[in-house]
Amino acid sequence: MTDHMTTERLTLRAPRTEDAAAIASMVGDLEVSRWLTRVPHPYALQDAQEFISRVAVGGGNTFAICVGTQVVGCIGTEVQLGYWLGKNHWGRGYASEAAHAMVQRHFAQGHAELQSGYFVENAASRHVLEKLGFVRTSQEQSRSPATGDCHVLQRMVLTQDMWKAQA
Numbered sequence: 001m002t003d004h005m006t007t008e009r010l011t012l013r014a015p016r017t018e019d020a021a022a023i024a025s026m027v028g029d030l031e032v033s034r035w036l037t038r039v040p041h042p043y044a045l046q047d048a049q050e051f052i053s054r055v056a057v058g059g060g061n062t063f064a065i066c067v068g069t070q071v072v073g074c075i076g077t078e079v080q081l082g083y084w085l086g087k088n089h090w091g092r093g094y095a096s097e098a099a100h101a102m103v104q105r106h107f108a109q110g111h112a113e114l115q116s117g118y119f120v121e122n123a124a125s126r127h128v129l130e131k132l133g134f135v136r137t138s139q140e141q142s143r144s145p146a147t148g149d150c151h152v153l154q155r156m157v158l159t160q161d162m163w164k165a166q167a
Contacts, residue, residue, distance in 0.1 A: 003060065005105065007097050012063035015052045015074065019064055022071045024048035026086030033146035035122045036084055037153065041146035061105070065098045075099065077106045081116035083128075095128045103132055103163060113159045119144070119151040126154070133166050134158045 004013040015023065027033055028043040040047070055062045055076075062076030065085065073085035075098045083102075085095055106114050116134055118125035119142070134156035142153035 005101050007101050011066040015064040019071045020048040031087050107160045117155045
C-alpha cells in the first residue's frame, strides 16, 4: 500500500517531525482534544513528537491530513477509525473526505470490518460516520482524558459488505 493518498482537496501522508508544532497546537486546543478518547490535555510539543515517533514504527495506517502543504488534522485505522481536525478547519468536509479515503484503503487491504465511535455529544463526528455507512453497535461510559469528564461513547461498525453495497 502507498504511504500517501490524495483526494479531491486533500493529501494524506505520514506525519513528519516538522509537523509536531502544528499538531501540538491543534490538539492542544481543548475544543479538539475533549472529543478524543486517547489524548491528554494539555497536549505539548513532546506529546506530538512521541505520537509521530509511534506512527513511524506502527503499521502505516495513520496519516496527516493536509490541505496543500498545511497539516489540518490526522486520521488513522491502526486500531479503529479515528480522526481529528484543527478547530479552524471544522465544517469544510475535510473529515468526511479523509475518512472516505481511509475506509477505502482499509477494505482494499482485505479487512472484513472497521470499527469506530464518538462521544454522543459530538454530532459532527456522528454525521461523518453515518455518512460513511457505519451503524451503531453498543454504548459504554468512557472518560475523556483531556477533561476527565465521563461521556457516553457510541461504538459503530462498518463491514466490507456494507461498504460495497453503497458504492
